[in-house]
Amino acid sequence: xxxxxxxxxxxxxxxxxxxxxxxxxxxxxxxxxxxxxxxxxxxxxxxxxxxxxxxxxxxxxxxxxxxxxxxxxxxxxxxxxxxxxxxxxx
Amino acid sequence: xxxxxxxxxxxxxxxxxxxxxxxxxxxxxxxxxxxxxxxxxxxxxxxxxxxxxxxxxxxxxxxxxxxxxxxxxxxxxxxxxxxxxxxxxxxxxxxxxxxxxxxxxxxxxxxxxxxxxxxxxxxxxxxxxxxxxxxxxxxxxxxxxxxxxxxxxxxxxxxxxxxxxxxxxxxxxxxxxxxxxxxxxxxxxxxxxxxxxxxxxxxxxxxxxxxxxxxxxxxxxxxxxxxxxxxxxxxxxxxxxxxxxxxxxxxxxxxxxxxxxxxxxxxxxxxxxxxxxxxxxxxxxxxxxxxxxxxxxxxxxxxxxxxxxxxxxxxxxxxxxxxxxxxxxxxxxxxxxxxxxxxxxxxxxxxxxxxxxxxxxxxxxxxxxxxxxxxxxxxxxxxxxxxxxx
Numbered sequence: 001x002x003x004x005x006x007x008x009x010x011x012x013x014x015x016x017x018x019x020x021x022x023x024x025x026x027x028x029x030x031x032x033x034x035x036x037x038x039x040x041x042x043x044x045x046x047x048x049x050x051x052x053x054x055x056x057x058x059x060x061x062x063x064x065x066x067x068x069x070x071x072x073x074x075x076x077x078x079x080x081x082x083x084x085x086x087x088x089x090x
Numbered sequence: 091x092x093x094x095x096x097x098x099x100x101x102x103x104x105x106x107x108x109x110x111x112x113x114x115x116x117x118x119x120x121x122x123x124x125x126x127x128x129x130x131x132x133x134x135x136x137x138x139x140x141x142x143x144x145x146x147x148x149x150x151x152x153x154x155x156x157x158x159x160x161x162x163x164x165x166x167x168x169x170x171x172x173x174x175x176x177x178x179x180x181x182x183x184x185x186x187x188x189x190x191x192x193x194x195x196x197x198x199x200x201x202x203x204x205x206x207x208x209x210x211x212x213x214x215x216x217x218x219x220x221x222x223x224x225x226x227x228x229x230x231x232x233x234x235x236x237x238x239x240x241x242x243x244x245x246x247x248x249x250x251x252x253x254x255x256x257x258x259x260x261x262x263x264x265x266x267x268x269x270x271x272x273x274x275x276x277x278x279x280x281x282x283x284x285x286x287x288x289x290x291x292x293x294x295x296x297x298x299x300x301x302x303x304x305x306x307x308x309x310x311x312x313x314x315x316x317x318x319x320x321x322x323x324x325x326x327x328x329x330x331x332x333x334x335x336x337x338x339x340x341x342x343x344x345x346x347x348x349x350x351x352x353x354x355x356x357x358x359x360x361x362x363x364x365x366x367x368x369x370x371x372x373x374x375x376x377x378x379x380x381x382x383x384x385x386x387x388x389x390x391x392x393x394x395x396x397x398x399x400x401x402x403x404x405x406x407x408x409x410x411x412x413x414x415x416x417x418x419x420x421x422x423x424x425x426x427x428x429x430x431x432x433x434x435x436x437x438x439x440x441x442x443x444x445x446x447x448x449x450x451x452x453x454x455x456x457x458x459x460x461x462x463x464x465x466x467x468x469x470x471x472x473x474x475x476x477x478x479x480x
Contacts, residue, residue, distance in 0.1 A: 035137070035249050073399040081382045
């Protein structure tokens, strides 16, 4: 396992070494890589790390960096429960 | 460590498992651990694409019928040791399940269910309002008259369970193929002889249908009709918080459930009346609004907690809320392992072990008769399972 401590996902503290380890284990697509390492599952929901992870995956597997990404889930940014419940923002 | 295999498929396998979730990988895992490693697991997408990657991770023994209860009770025991057994941390946390009653009528029903649990080896307790306040101090007690609590219930991280099973399967020699679909089956003399896949056709002695909400499509490949209907269920996750919510809480008025996972996130879902059958993984704002309102009604102090993500999965629903297991009428070597109606993940340790025992020629731990497809006769009267939640 690579020991590199360079952070790719700063929300969930996932390093490039952990991503490389997951790719070696067979996570050869971005959805698998996300689920095995947890990258992209923190408050930014992948806005800062998906591009980096995609590039790293492309370099490691020879796939084009334009290969399938991840399905972005709503909401587009974290929203407080009380707003979603229809309570006033007071 | 490897989670999947590659290279060309072999021309024949003893067992072909269709579906790479907790059920498909689970049965392959028990077979491999018993020494039968000539097994192919077909996953049509990435691992966790189906319900094993979309469920809330609740695992409980509190069920309303004996047939569900025994599977869930024994599965809980297997989940408890799963991290050690698989050599992979599955993040199991035994915080219990708390069911809330807001009426005397519901509480009376809970008392009856608790007696049934106690008679069947599940130590469910009927709890009063002061017990509940101690279990979850943040809970809105308005209208709560009591509830039931089973300390042995808990939560698990479904993603790790599937990865742990895949790892064990591959290290024992099972062929685990992602992005490989079963496209057809060939039958002869009352047996399935071949499975056609997107990577070629393989011969086999056994086929297991562990395709979850797609199991009806798989059965249909050889003209077998399952009564299972896929029904969408939605769920959301919030930002992570300091641990405060010990048990999984279920509101029996509306089917809301909420727990705090090992990452600190709150995970919550709720039943949506009028959901039409069909495989539909789209997210709806109707769900978001309904779950947010209901969750704040239950836990009024968390209004500023932010929702990070919501998604949908499908329950594979049978008329009686029990799974479909065992051989198929007309095809003795075609085993069903589906139709678990929203609790397929939590009962998978036991249902997969029983399926593996059938293949290995052993007597399953529990008789599969009550779960077989034959039960759905034209005059079938389902026993009512009252505790399907969400």
